[in-house]
Structures are given as C-alpha cells and as structure tokens.
Amino acid sequence: MRALNHESVVSAPLTEVFQHIAERLAAASQGALTAEEVSLSQAPEHTGADLAFPCFPLARAWRKNPAQIAQEMAALIETDDVLGNVEAAGPYLNLSLARNATAGRVLDQVSASDGAYGGSDRQADQVVMMEYVSPNTNKPLHLGHVRNAVLGRCVANLVESQGARVHRTDIINDRGIHIAKSMIAYQRFADGETPESTGEKGDHFVGRYYVEFDKALYAERQAWLAEQGIDPSSLKDREKKKVEEDFLAASPLMADTRELLQKWEADDPEVRELWQKMNRWVYQGFDATYERLGIHFDRHYYESDIYRGGRELILDALERDVFDKADNGAVVAPLSKHGKLNDKVVLRADGTGLYITQDINLADIKFREFGLTKSYYCVGSEQNYYFQQLKATLKLLGFDWADGMEHLSYGMVYLPDGKMKSREGKVVDADDLMAEVVGLAENAILERSSDLPADDLARRAEAIGLSALVFEMLMVGRETDIQFDPEKSVAFEGKTGPYLQYVYARISSILRKAGEWTAPEQPAVDEDETWAIARSLLFYPTVVADAAESLDPSRLTSFLIEQTQAFNVFYRERRVLDAPEPQRSSRLALLEAFRQILDHGLRLLAIEPLDEM
C-alpha cells in the first residue's frame, strides 16, 4: 500500500483516523511538522503494528538522532480510542490503531454506505472518455485485444467509482490498406463463399482472407528477391527496411491493393458494397466475442465516417502554414521545429488519409461532443511515440484540450516464441482462449461436484474461466509485458481470479449458515487474524482511489489478493459459527462487510462473484 498522507487518504473513517494521528504527531514534533506534512507508511508484518512514522526527516530540526526522537515522541503521545498504542522501534514510531473502536467505526461506515463503500467523489468534476479495444476489421480479436479490453474496462470502472462521468467508446478502424488487403484476397480466392456457406464466425472468415493475402504477398516477395538476386538474410535491419519498401513499390499485388483503396475513397459502388458486406461479417463476429467477455460500449466511432473531416482540418492548417508540404506533395506536421519529436506525415502524397488523419478529427469531435475533461486512449506501449506525436500535432493545431488526452499505455503480450503476429497467424485467438479456459473451469468443477445441473455447471464454468483470464491480465502492472504460455493456459490456484471467488463463496457459505444474528454494539476484534479483516475494510477505499488515479488495476488486484490471503489465515485460525459471543456476531459482521468490499472490488475488475462454486 502507498504511503498515507492527507492527500492520499480517502473516505471515512480512514480520513478521520489519519487526521487524528497526524495532529498528534504534529503536536509531538514540536513545530517541526504540520499535520499536512505527516506521511505514514505501512508497518512491517513482524512489528505487529499497523502504521509507521519514520523519524529521519525530523533529525535536522531536532538536531538529534532519529532513534532518540522516536523515543521522545512516543513519550509525548497519549493513546486513546483511535490510536491504541505508540512504540518507538529504533528510528521508527510504530502505531497501532485501537482495534475494537476502529472496527466499530468501519462497520458503521460500511453499512451506512449502502453498498457504495469503496467509491468516492474525488473525480466528480471529471467527464472522461475511455477509448479502448479499437480493432481493425480484417481479423478476429486475439489475446492482445483481450488485454486491452479488460484493462480499458477496468480503468473505466475505477474512474467511474471515483465519481467521474465515463463514456466508453470504440473506434473501429474500418478503412485503410489492411481492409483493402482482405478484400483483394476475397475477390481472388473466395469463389463466392460466405460465413454462412462455410459455417465460420464472420471475423474468422474474413481473417482467413487476410492471411491468404499475406501468403500471396510472401510468394511474390520471394520471387522478386530471387529475381533481384537479393539474399535477405545478409541484410542489416536498415537495409531490410529499404528493400522491403522497394519490394512493396514494385509488387503488382500491392499496386492492385492501393488501387482498390483509391476506388474505395472515390466511392466506387462495387468496392463499397464488398467492403460493407465484409465489415458486416466482421462486426457480427466481434459482437459475439465482446458479449462473451462482457465488454460494452456507449458509442462506436467508424474511421470511415471521420477521415474526410480530418483531411479538411489538415488542408486548412496547411493554408494557415501550420503544416508544411513535402517535396512530393505529402502534408507534414513540423514537430521537430517545435520540440524534439520527429516530423509526422499527416496526409499522403496521393491525398489519401493515414491513421493520424482521422485520429486528429476524432479527438476534436470527442472533446466537442461530450465536453470532456479527460480522454483516455487504451493503446499498447508500442505506440508511445506515435501518441506523443498525435498530441503534439493537436497542440500545433491550437487545440488546448489536447492536454486532457492521456495514453493509457500497457505492456505487450508475448508468446513463448515471441510477439504475436496476426499476419502470420501466430496468435492466441480470443474466442479459442475463452473456450479453452471455460472448458478447463468446467473440468475443475466436475472434479469437485459431479451432480450439478447442466445449466448451473455452464454458468459457473463461464464465470470461473473468465475470471481466471481477466485476473491474469490485470494482476501484473499495467506497463509490464505479459509472457503468455498457451500450453500452461491460465491457472485456477494461487494468485488468481478463482482464488478471490473461492473466498467469496466461503464467506457466503458461512453467512448462509449463520441464521439470524444482530451486529454487536462494539465488535470484539482483538486477535490479529480478526483485526486483519477490519483493517482491510479500513484501507480499501484508499486503495481503489489510488488504483483509479494511477490508472493501474494491479494496485487493486494485489490488494485483494493480500487481503483474501489474510482472510484464509483467519479462516484457519478462528471459527465463526461456533464462537462464543461477542466474537461470533463480531466476526459475522466483519465477514459480511468483507464480502461487500470483495463484491465491490470484483465488480470493478468485472469478475462475477459466486455464492457457490
């Protein structure tokens, strides 16, 4: 957990608890510190304390060594029903909260919050857009898209939990040379077949033609290289790039593809019809994948609708001399003149649009349409540089709102033999993967209970399998690359989604069996294992706020794992249903509240809590 200070702490009762302690410490510091300056860290496990105040920063003002300061401060601070104990330990002041009183305050707050405990209104003044997934319409979704979708959704949920108004959108890249490739391949090789005739899912059907195109291009490249007498293995990287450019310029297949794209831009009816037909197939496939993953959008944008507006914006800027014209006629944003980024071509020499052409327009449309204060782009880290260029280009155009754009960058997904490459068919397909993990979950359930009705089995397998997949994507830091081994697939044991679901189910089971009970006036939570649960409740909202502000769900996933681990220790050491009063009702009340934050946290991650599994 992050250091606590007056800014990072969120939600009662932690805000009051912190304020109280900060004032005590400030007073004891004898003017060296104000309450606002107090920063507390988590006390290490072995100390048995909850929070720690390092005395090093006071050494200068006090002209004493930190250990001595700790001693003297400890003597100055009186304990009460918030701060239960203060102890000097070397240069640290270890602070223990008053357990029963604190637990009472937390439980009151959780029940008063009516299911909303964990949220806050810190970002209530924000109107944000989360643009995520944003696939190309020429191939099915793969594991990389799954990471994108799961991350974008979770960050949107997190920000929303802090009171922001959130618009979830998808920009569909339905225009460009990649689409033309699938279309060319379809024209040449399809012989009239359709997803209906082959029984394939639409996106997989179209994706197959994209791969076909690449095969044909590969054959052409081999022939050309042989003809030119070039041995590609003898080339250095830079030379390779040049040779590839030369080849693409010479390739008849590419010439046809470019011609098709120009016809498309010229609204050729035949080309447009094929384009619409193929896109429809793809969308049907995408919808099925999104549905199963539980991804929803408030709004779709289509690149084909907005790239023309982008061209107008660019030509206008060219007239105002904001942009330059290259020798061959391409329009260039002169970023190097204004900063350290390289210049960026924003319109091709032949006048056709690039990806950035529509991105410029879309950004403008989004900010105007929704009055955004923030616009998040959930896009892989390989586009970090592009994104800087986009932002700088918009600033050049005079769009001050570009400051509100933020690249929600995330690490790449690697397979054991390297990066996924969809052109080579070297991908983990999203639909296959979901089917795989759900199947594994089904086996795991059957091992435990074989007499489940078929529809219950299917529902649980879906929830458990997807939770494992989703959690795996969110457990690692956002910027960390993921090494994905399809052989090992995803796990159900250890730090996993099902581990969290299992704790939820265990608690639910206890609460089901508890019958009628009433919450105690003052809970009894003196034992370490029981207090650990109360403490989870106390810190939870601050962790959620931190995850939302850092746009990193792994802050939340690792907290939930730590706290459920603590629950499992409690579960082994302490009994609930046959405990004497007041322990029984105290523990029941804690478990009920703990289940509530677990439910809250799982929903932020978009994992379904299960009463039974």
Place this chain on the structure above:
RNA sequence: GCGCCCGUAGCUCAGCUGGAUAGAGCGACGGCCUCCGGAGCCGUAGGUCAGGGGUUCGAAUCCCUUCGGGCGCACCA
C-alpha cells in the same frame, strides 16, 4: 545511429514516487480435513536485486557507465 522502456528466487511477477530482516504465486520437497467449502492452509530449500562507479544517515528504488533484452523512429494501423 537516435529515443523510450526493461534486467529482482528454477519460472512468472510484486516491491506504490529513497527507509526496518527484499516478498508472493507456480514448480520442488515435507506436513494439515471426527471441525464453518482442501480452488484452501502451514513449513523447508532457493536471491551478489545483470556488472561497475557515484549521491545519501540509508539505494532493488535516484545519477553515471558497461553488458544483455524489448519497443519505436514522416506517407503501416
């Protein structure tokens, strides 16, 4: 060549903006159900935090440098 990122246990990763004895999951080995759900729990083994220098009371964390890897660098998306 230039820019950005990374290198922590056999493997996969945490380590939260410099703090106490560097942690977890998996794998290995050994234990724990007459007891609220064993998808669980406990224990053992395993680390020169890539190497070197520096700043600091204090460095896995900051700076420099070497080595190793990834990504990117105007008409792909």
